[in-house]
Amino acid sequence: MKQEQQILQLLGLAVRARMLISGEELVVKDIRNNRAKLVIISTDASDNTMKKIQDKCNSYNVELHVFGDRSDLGHATGKAERVVLAINDHGFAKKLIELLNEFNRG
Template identity: 70%
Template structure:
């Protein structure tokens, strides 16, 4: 299985386990409250959104990865197009972090 599929499947699992928050404002709120363990941003997020999420993640020391476009992320979570996804669970965050780091090296 390709690494992109593994990442998408894991995002789907985390979503079904109710361990993800989607939507720019909600994600920013979870980063601020330091509940977000990892954030996934689509590669087609607007410049403003990307900057806001980047800055928030940097300020609150939350790991941030860019992966797929808004349709990939929406598809992975079984929703409409999604630009930002916050992972709220340590286990899922660790596993995703490993896969995303591997993906970004590739």
């Protein structure tokens, strides 16, 4: 539970630092423009969204993690429900990837 909290708090910090964008279209645009360093998709994303984001991440070589549900991600970013998030900062991305890898091993 602790790692989950850390991840969600870090997402909140990334929002305040203006290093996080959300929403499928904006995330896809950021992946295409090589701005996205990390993409997080909720566990309850639709199959279509999941496939579209996975394909984009694969073709542009962006790390993708599945984490939390849409309300967790929305809550962490201070918005309504969010399905897809992109981190546009190396520092935040690096730390989040470490935490997500630990969380997924847990």
